[in-house]
């Protein structure tokens with residue numbers, strides 16, 4: 001089973017991915033908990049070129065072009081799918097990924113790239129069984145990650161996050177595997193909502 005957790009920065013993805021992995025482990029499953037960008041050479045390149053390119057890089061996404069940025073995320077993902085996700089699923093393991101190609105659609109679309117081009121570019125990425133979209137207002141996510149962002153650029157980041165949130169909600173109408181979870185609740189309540197969705201998915205097998 002392949003489960004993806006998506007949402008804007010600070011939505012609670014890594015918190016919930018970890019709890020879900022523990023839930024599966026308690027039930028005796030072998031779990032691979034992973035994320036994008038990955039920790040491989042491609043992921044490191046993305047962090048260097050796209051995510052930590054100084055103030056400018058963080059706000060506008062890149063000193064490199066948005067197209068090159070999308071291609072880097074896709075290259076990282078191609079390696080992720082080929083070397084970890086596919087073999088793990090074939091071995092019968094549960095794979096939980098903190099972000100996947102829906103992040104590329106939501107974020108790179110918010111940067112102004114064409115959605116259909118992004119979907120085509122990511123066509124190699126096997127479709128997950130379930131995508132949990134942790135949805136919450138940007139104001140709340142900003143409070144949660146306050147320490148992580150550059151305060152003076154706060155508003156610009158918030159504006160981008162708002163577009164990303166709207167994009168995720170639009171994507172949920174197009175991709176039936178995306179299930180929206182209200183991420184404004186407590187960690188425990190959100191976990192229970194996610195477990196209910198997972199149990200429903202398991203009952204269909």
Ligand SMILES: Nc1ncnc2c1ncn2[C@@H]1O[C@H](COP(=O)(O)OP(=O)(O)O)[C@@H](O)[C@H]1O
Pocket residue numbers: 007008009010011012013014015016144145183184185186187190
């Ligand atoms: N439901 C929640 N309510 C309040 N704070 C939360 C909740 N879930 C996570 N947090 C906190 O918010 C911050 C961001 O959570 P995190 O799981 O790292 O988000 P993400 O992986 O989506 O960026 C962390 O400090 C975390 O402890």
Ligand SMILES: Cc1cn([C@H]2C[C@H](O)[C@@H](COP(=O)(O)OP(=O)(O)O)O2)c(=O)[nH]c1=O
Pocket residue numbers: 009036037047051073099100101103104105107108
């Ligand atoms: C996977 C992915 C992430 N991103 C963005 C979303 C986040 O703002 C950022 C980094 O992701 P994040 O989950 O914050 O990773 P980390 O904290 O480990 O560096 O990259 C994209 O723009 N496109 C993508 O395809």
